[in-house]
Amino acid sequence: MEVENLVIIGSGPAGYTAAIYAGRAQLKPIVFEGFEAGGVPGGQLMTTTDVENFPGFPEGIQGPHLMHQMRQQALRWNAKCITDDVVDVDFSQRPFRITAAEQVVYAHAVIICTGATAQRLHLLGEETFWNNGISACAICDGASPLFKGAEVAVVGGGDSAAEEALYLTKYARKVHLLVRRDRLRASKTMQDRLLNHHQIQVRWNCIPLSTHGDDVLRWIRVQDVPTGAVSELSVSGLFYAIGHTPNTQLFRGQLMLDEAGYIQTNGKSTATNIPGVWAAGDVQDHHYRQAITAAGTGCMAALEAERWLAEQPAGSILSAA
Numbered sequence: 001m002e003v004e005n006l007v008i009i010g011s012g013p014a015g016y017t018a019a020i021y022a023g024r025a026q027l028k029p030i031v032f033e034g035f036e037a038g039g040v041p042g043g044q045l046m047t048t049t050d051v052e053n054f055p056g057f058p059e060g061i062q063g064p065h066l067m068h069q070m071r072q073q074a075l076r077w078n079a080k081c082i083t084d085d086v087v088d089v090d091f092s093q094r095p096f097r098i099t100a101a102e103q104v105v106y107a108h109a110v111i112i113c114t115g116a117t118a119q120r121l122h123l124l125g126e127e128t129f130w131n132n133g134i135s136a137c138a139i140c141d142g143a144s145p146l147f148k149g150a151e152v153a154v155v156g157g158g159d160s161a162a163e164e165a166l167y168l169t170k171y172a173r174k175v176h177l178l179v180r181r182d183r184l185r186a187s188k189t190m191q192d193r194l195l196n197h198h199q200i201q202v203r204w205n206c207i208p209l210s211t212h213g214d215d216v217l218r219w220i221r222v223q224d225v226p227t228g229a230v231s232e233l234s235v236s237g238l239f240y241a242i243g244h245t246p247n248t249q250l251f252r253g254q255l256m257l258d259e260a261g262y263i264q265t266n267g268k269s270t271a272t273n274i275p276g277v278w279a280a281g282d283v284q285d286h287h288y289r290q291a292i293t294a295a296g297t298g299c300m301a302a303l304e305a306e307r308w309l310a311e312q313p314a315g316s317i318l319s320a321a
């Protein structure tokens with residue numbers, strides 16, 4: 001049976017960074033890039049246009065181009081990239097068994113980088129205005145000229161929604177927070193900050209129905225839930241802050257996950273509860289959720305995997321090198 005040193009599952013910034021580091025360490029990593037499970041090969045940045053906050057690109061860089069460059073760099077260091085979904089893993093046996101849609105691979109070590117999926121509302125017009133007014137990340141997109149001095153709306157009632165709304169006040173003139181119920185789930189501190197902010201208007205019992213505009217978003221239809229009354233709200237931005245779903249269905253029952261389904265890692269390390277399995281990027285991080293932090297933890301996971309593999313008994317590893 002052929003056994004690989006390291007399999008990396010996922011091809012966002014975390015997966016490709018792990019592949020670059022592992023490749024340079026001569027581990028010949030196999031990267032399952034995904035196909036249709038949990039996003040697209042290249043990850044979440046494939047669905048955006050300008051990335052303005054990834055260091056090294058003072059003029060910004062298109063998300064798909066950045067991911068293409070990361071992939072090329074991984075290939076240069078002999079990562080083997082396979083565009084296929086992993087459909088099953090077995091971490092109860094060693095070497096680990098990783099089953100993809102079209103093949104089964106055995107490996108001594110695994111780095112999980114399957115990311116998370118931002119929840120969408122699938123409103124009428126959403127596809128048209130995605131990246132042209134609609135976003136799931138204020139920190140990523142809030143500084144866009146589209147929103148400077150404009151009115152924008154944020155959907156959600158939790159801490160993330162509160163954070164997004166507060167962040168957007170740096171750029172937008174006014175932020176409408178659309179809250180489905182008559183109360184917020186956000187912490188008391190966040191609620192106080194929100195409710196006392198002169199640029200934020202909380203619209204209770206309010207849901208968005210549809211989005212409208214020309215080449216960019218201009219207005220949305222909203223509904224008052226108790227009365228059913230529909231009205232129009234002129235906004236240039238609509239930010240979803242209704243949660244993310246970590247792509248961890250595969251790992252349920254095999255790894256320790258937190259209540260929201262994120263993989264639990266050990267303190268400052270990317271180690272999971274199974275020796276030889278690490279997790280990097282958004283799949284284990286519901287706090288920062290940025291490309292650079294995903295890449296950073298991908299680097300950490302590869303370095304940890306390299307050291308762990310080197311510590312294993314002679315002859316039991318590097319079979320693929």
Ligand SMILES: Cc1cc2nc3c(=O)[nH]c(=O)nc-3n(C[C@H](O)[C@H](O)[C@H](O)COP(=O)(O)OP(=O)(O)OC[C@H]3O[C@@H](n4cnc5c(N)ncnc54)[C@H](O)[C@@H]3O)c2cc1C
Binds near residue numbers: 014036247283
């Ligand atoms: C619209 C949008 C704009 C954004 N803009 C910015 C920005 O400007 N700046 C910034 O820093 N961050 C931005 N982000 C956030 C950033 O994209 C994420 O933090 C980052 O991509 C997380 O990287 P990751 O590697 O953890 O996972 P992801 O990018 O989510 O990649 C996950 C990968 O796992 C693969 N996968 C999932 N399941 C499987 C499986 N079963 N088998 C094989 N592969 C699988 C997917 O195909 C994908 O390749 C944005 C996010 C979105 C949605």
